[in-house]
Amino acid sequence: xxxxxxxxxxxxxxxxxxxxxxxxxxxxxxxxxxxxxxxxxxxxxxxxxxxxxxxxxxxxxxxxxxxxxxxxxxxxxxxxxxxxxx
Numbered sequence: 001x002x003x004x005x006x007x008x009x010x011x012x013x014x015x016x017x018x019x020x021x022x023x024x025x026x027x028x029x030x031x032x033x034x035x036x037x038x039x040x041x042x043x044x045x046x047x048x049x050x051x052x053x054x055x056x057x058x059x060x061x062x063x064x065x066x067x068x069x070x071x072x073x074x075x076x077x078x079x080x081x082x083x084x085x086x
Contacts, residue, residue: 038065039062039065039066039069040062041058041059041061041062041065044057044058044061045058
């Protein structure tokens, strides 16, 4: 009987937590965290044989992803210049 009440209380608290969470804020925070993890190379951790991470591969991913952001920003600037936006 006591265990049933505890389970019911946990479910009620979980519902309150879930319902009080703002959908836009939580999805935005989740997307920002995933983007940060992607550019930091955290998605490469543990992919090597035996669960280890090759430091050279990790830094290679980080550098490559940083270069891709710079190139994408340059392309956006070039497109804006060609279209006369600035």
